[in-house]
Amino acid sequence: MNIDELAKGIVAGERRALARGITLVESSREDHRAQATALLAALPKDREALRIGLSGTPGVGKSTFIESFGMMLIQRGLRVAVLAIDPSSSRSGGSILGDKTRMDLLSREKAAFIRPSPSQTHLGGVARRTREAVTLCEAAGFDVVLIETVGVGQSETVVSEMSDLFLLLLAPAGGDELQGVKRGIMEMADIIVVNKADGDLKPAASRTCADYAGALRLLRKRPQDPDGFPKAMMVSALEENGLSEAWDEMQTLTDWRRAEGFWDRTRAAQARYWFEQSVKQELLAQLETPTAKAELKTLGDRVARGQEDPTKAAQDFIKQLDR
Amino acid sequence: MNIDELAKGIVAGERRALARGITLVESSREDHRAQATALLAALPKDREALRIGLSGTPGVGKSTFIESFGMMLIQRGLRVAVLAIDPSSSRSGGSILGDKTRMDLLSREKAAFIRPSPSQTHLGGVARRTREAVTLCEAAGFDVVLIETVGVGQSETVVSEMSDLFLLLLAPAGGDELQGVKRGIMEMADIIVVNKADGDLKPAASRTCADYAGALRLLRKRPQDPDGFPKAMMVSALEENGLSEAWDEMQTLTDWRRAEGFWDRTRAAQARYWFEQSVKQELLAQLETPTAKAELKTLGDRVARGQEDPTKAAQDFIKQLDR
Incomplete structure (x- = not known):
């Protein structure tokens, strides 16, 4: 997909371009996410x-x-x-x-x-x-x-x-x-x-x-x-x-x-809020991969059976994630 | 600190050992956290x-x-x-x-x-x-x-x-x-x-x-x-x-x-809950270091001024964190 073309179409007010752009930001596919981010960055502010x-x-x-x-x-x-x-x-x-x-x-x-x-x-x-x-x-x-x-x-x-x-x-x-x-x-x-x-x-x-x-x-x-x-x-x-x-x-x-001045101040605070929310979501998204989910389940089962302490198991999990 | 000694003291019901153990788990110093985790793992279940x-x-x-x-x-x-x-x-x-x-x-x-x-x-x-x-x-x-x-x-x-x-x-x-x-x-x-x-x-x-x-x-x-x-x-x-x-x-x-059987089932579910909570907290703790906080502030300011899109800025931040 040509992101610059799409951005131009949106700015020109084309409905189809807008609809395609929204479909792109709604997708959770990794390549789509990258394109969506590029699209958002390419739009005039x-x-x-x-x-x-x-x-x-x-x-x-x-x-x-x-x-x-x-x-x-x-x-x-x-x-x-x-x-x-x-x-x-x-x-x-x-x-x-x-x-x-x-x-x-x-x-x-x-x-x-x-x-x-x-x-x-x-x-x-x-x-x-x-x-x-x-x-x-x-x-x-x-x-x-x-x-x-x-x-x-x-x-x-x-x-x-x-x-x-x-x-x-x-x-x-x-x-x-x-x-x-x-x-x-x-x-x-x-x-x-x-x-x-x-x-x-x-x-x-x-x-x-x-x-x-x-x-x-x-x-x-x-x-x-x-x-x-x-x-x-x-x-x-x-x-x-x-x-x-x-x-x-x-x-x-x-x-x-x-x-x-409340309009500008509110918008600035909102932008900062969404930035911080996005950072947290990106961090927690690491737990949503199939590998991470499977490992969380396995370790969680051990913790639930009392075979491991929750804190220790959490630290072991994080270490694995960093590898 | 000798963690095995401390664990023994706690198990023997010594008040001072218990108080020291709690002080240890309450500390947020990184070396204390490691010791606290070892202590929890060393205790009988x-x-x-x-x-x-x-x-x-x-x-x-x-x-x-x-x-x-x-x-x-x-x-x-x-x-x-x-x-x-x-x-x-x-x-x-x-x-x-x-x-x-x-x-x-x-x-x-x-x-x-x-x-x-x-x-x-x-x-x-x-x-x-x-x-x-x-x-x-x-x-x-x-x-x-x-x-x-x-x-x-x-x-x-x-x-x-x-x-x-x-x-x-x-x-x-x-x-x-x-x-x-x-x-x-x-x-x-x-x-x-x-x-x-x-x-x-x-x-x-x-x-x-x-x-x-x-x-x-x-x-x-x-x-x-x-x-x-x-x-x-x-x-x-x-x-x-x-x-x-x-x-x-x-x-x-x-x-x-x-x-x-509700007692055991509830305890098992609670242990799993705390494990998952600890994993999330460990991930989000990456945002609490002085470097991360400073970078969040700088990027957040740019976002608040409208110089960058929140989503793009969040991804840039995460990339830096991984380095």
Whole structure:
């Protein structure tokens, strides 16, 4: 594969080149990994999309939100990429983005690019691949990159480490269900978006929105927030209500963060984070070769039978690895 | 240092040898690490203590419980070692075991051995050292090893991975505070012990105990539990009430687990776990040398400034490490 050609194609905004590039970064074959690294290094670093992390448990209407919100952005002349992190997708096959037909309109738009979650059970692997895919989408000139994930704990942290702002999508709920959202995830959110503010659910949406607005006020003020943020707001993705307002809020927030230097500082810290994560992953990858796995099993069996001390066995294993 | 002599001293139950052995496993000096590994390998593997993990947030009366419970065991002719895992101890100096005077009676008993948490901020390091100290205490012929930790999340998991049974110590509370205990920690507990069932607090202790008994019944049945376990019970460490009953329950539980094979299976799985953890820690320890840290900083700065891609920089770093 000619990496320079591929890089040129991506920079020219060619969909096929972008798709091939993402396939390359998703591969775990060693030669592909080397090519992917060369590709990432060959891309210009001067293009920046707004990276929006989006979390929400199944049932909150995430696909509908992405479809309506994405279409609105396209109508404003913006190009939108949608990526996903779903550590469970390889098992359940249940990533919402596995089924593009659920974003019927958006998937047919030339200005949109939708890519399902890489299928890997290991969150670290999914995270690295998605982060690299974000880089490719930026180089391809997309204005907005949406990175969605299901609300399953760790994956939110991963998404927030590659996003400029983080949306938490919720459905209207009874007043006592507020504690269902983990505090750690609440603390990540820049904007809490209560979806389904339509029809019968409208009063419940109002109440849920007010509850979360109250809960957000109780959280410690973060330096990267202007007055009034983080905030809770209502939308109806179905009736396309509140989406422009949500976009306005996102722009207000990011404009402020750019002006105050938080944008650059956050991106710098994130890059450093991914560098350090990659170093750790590369080191631990030595344990994933067939030889290493077999040896770990053999030594582990001896340790489990009490024939060897865990510490001693670990040091013997490391010595073998260095040979 | 003569490792064989030291091993003999420990096996003979000499306190000074045991203390020196623990100091050795706690050291991070490279020559000490090699000696510690040799010491662990030199110890006989046929001595087994009952390892009891004990978790409880500050204020539940953990020191008082350990003191009263430990004294009761000693009166029954048993030898008791008390170890601790407190990942915060190096920062706050606040490990309860840092201050032996809070276990005044126990610390003066010949049949007791109390050792504060190794002072390390890194939980992985504290965990390895404490696990190795447990091994030394077993070789020294202690009948019971209590491993205590404060309720700060991850450290409970670490303690439960080196314990035969796990106690969660709680104080009486208002009925709506039940959710203060994380579900994950509840699920680890074999026995929930509500302390301070004395004086004015007795009715509240009853209520709390009943609440937790109810909550435990809602959890999925675990294969390693006989009927009636996990269970909640009340004690007063201050008035020395309920401690014998608690000890009886622990023995009922461990007798059953031994008879059904769960004891051996759990110990085997734990040994394998620590072996695999040690392998990972040894690999990642390569990042802790002064040279590696300096290089990580330099490359990390370049990545943060956008001069290099995180993935590429990570691979370059690994290549340097291998040279």
